[in-house]
Amino acid sequence: MHTNTKYTIGKVISNKMHKTITVEVNNKISHSKYKKIITKTNKYYAHDENNECHIGDIVKIQSHRPISKKKRWIFIQKILEK
Numbered sequence: 784m785h786t787n788t789k790y791t792i793g794k795v796i797s798n799k800m801h802k803t804i805t806v807e808v809n810n811k812i813s814h815s816k817y818k819k820i821i822t823k824t825n826k827y828y829a830h831d832e833n834n835e836c837h838i839g840d841i842v843k844i845q846s847h848r849p850i851s852k853k854k855r856w857i858f859i860q861k862i863l864e865k
Contacts (some may be wrong), residue, residue, distance in 0.1 A: 789846040793827070793834050795864060804831045804845055804858060829856040839865030 793808035810823045828851075829844045836842055841863035844856040 784841060789857070790843060791827075792841065792843050795838055795842055796826070798831070798834070798836055802830075802834060803833055803854060804829050804836045804842070806842060806856070826864045827856045828854045830854055831858045835839045836861065837865060 786819060789837045791808050793806040795804050796807045797805035806827045806829050808827065810825070811820055812823055813819070814821055827844060829842075830850050840861055842861055843859045845859050847855060848858045849855055850857075859863070
């Protein structure tokens with residue numbers, strides 16, 4: 784059992800692919816030199832087995848072994864539906 788599984792929460796921005804969703808995750812970080820708060824955005828492809836997510840949903844995803852070329856995350860649960 785791996786103990787380094789990562790969870791993150793993001794917004795679904797695309798569900799056009801079969802059994803795949805694109806999740807946008809925003810992180811606020813402080814700039815090391817200027818101390819300004821910067822919003823960093825990452826996009827992740829996540830496996831959605833039942834095609835149950837829609838654009839605008841807030842979802843929880845978990846890191847996983849590679850499923851395809853770009854998919855390294857799996858959908859866990861919906862937190863907020865649009």
